[in-house]
Amino acid sequence: MTDLPLVGFIGLSAALLAIGLFGILTRRNFILLLIAIEIAMNATILNFVYFAAYTGGTAGLTGQSIAVVLVGFAATEVAVGLAIVLALNRLKGTINVAQATELKL
Amino acid sequence: MILEELAFLVLALVAIATAIAALLVRELVHTILWIAVFFVDLSAIYFLLEAPFLGVLQLGVYAGAVTVLLLFGIMVTRKRIFSREAATGIGAVPFALAVVTFIFIVSVVGEFPSSAGTIHAYSPADLSQNLFNVNGPWLLLLGLIMLGAVAGAIYLVREGRE
Numbered sequence: 001m002t003d004l005p006l007v008g009f010i011g012l013s014a015a016l017l018a019i020g021l022f023g024i025l026t027r028r029n030f031i032l033l034l035i036a037i038e039i040a041m042n043a044t045i046l047n048f049v050y051f052a053a054y055t056g057g058t059a060g061l062t063g064q065s066i067a068v069v070l071v072g073f074a075a076t077e078v079a080v081g082l083a084i085v086l087a088l089n090r091l092k093g094t095i096n097v098a099q100a101t102e103l104k105l
Numbered sequence: 106m107i108l109e110e111l112a113f114l115v116l117a118l119v120a121i122a123t124a125i126a127a128l129l130v131r132e133l134v135h136t137i138l139w140i141a142v143f144f145v146d147l148s149a150i151y152f153l154l155e156a157p158f159l160g161v162l163q164l165g166v167y168a169g170a171v172t173v174l175l176l177f178g179i180m181v182t183r184k185r186i187f188s189r190e191a192a193t194g195i196g197a198v199p200f201a202l203a204v205v206t207f208i209f210i211v212s213v214v215g216e217f218p219s220s221a222g223t224i225h226a227y228s229p230a231d232l233s234q235n236l237f238n239v240n241g242p243w244l245l246l247l248g249l250i251m252l253g254a255v256a257g258a259i260y261l262v263r264e265g266r267e
Binding site: 049 | 109110113114117120121124125127128133136140143144147150151153154155156158159162163166167170171174175177178179181182195196198199200202203204206207210211213214217224225227231232235236239240243244247250251254255257258259261262
């Protein structure tokens with residue numbers, strides 16, 4: 001069997017989460033925002049997969065099951081996000097999140 | 106042994122590089138191309154971790170469906186598909202926050218044993234057994250949430266709304 005260092009995986013998913021967080025905070029285009037959220041979500045899923053791979057047994061299988069469910073959640077989230085993009089585009093003619101001020105006081 | 110470590114190192118570097126490139130390039134279509142490479146790369150990491158079902162799922166759902174959905178979103182929201190974005194600055198505070206998050210998470214690495222032992226491989230049959238028996242409620246919850254999400258998405262984009 002292979003035996004990869006756990007440190008590398010934690011570093012990778014931490015880096016991906018940081019990149020996603022950075023993207024969420026700086027990008028103004030709604031689609032780029034969705035992509036940044038996807039990067040952060042993938043970091044989470046990767047976390048579940050490698051801890052499942054190192055745990056073994058029923059607990060590991062449960063970890064992989066959670067990863068499968070999370071992939072479904074992420075796909076759902078993109079679908080709803082794109083519906084919001086289309087609604088925002090129809091309402092404002094742009095997909096800049098700075099223009100979405102409907103609920104601001 | 107050393108071959109797998111080398112493969113992981115290359116895949117991890119490609120993942121980080123493509124994630125950064127996807128967020129920093131100024132043409133939105135190039136962003137989608139980079140993010141597609143990112144998803145395929147993560148799928149390769151799952152195969153390296155001996156999780157073939159998740160690798161295939163990543164290829165199908167992310168590299169396939171999500172990429173096409175995002176491309177569709179770009180296609181219907183702009184007149185000229187290859188137009189450039191206005192440059193957005195890096196931003197000192199978000200960058201610092203991202204670095205702090207990275208350091209904070211990596212600092213807990215010492216809590217885990219450095220050589221965690223072997224990687225366990227699970228057959229898709231075992232995984233689906235667990236997924237539909239033990240974790241059946243979560244799958245049902247996912248189905249209900251997807252149903253609600255589809256209803257909400259249709260409500261958002263329906264005709265005759267001003």
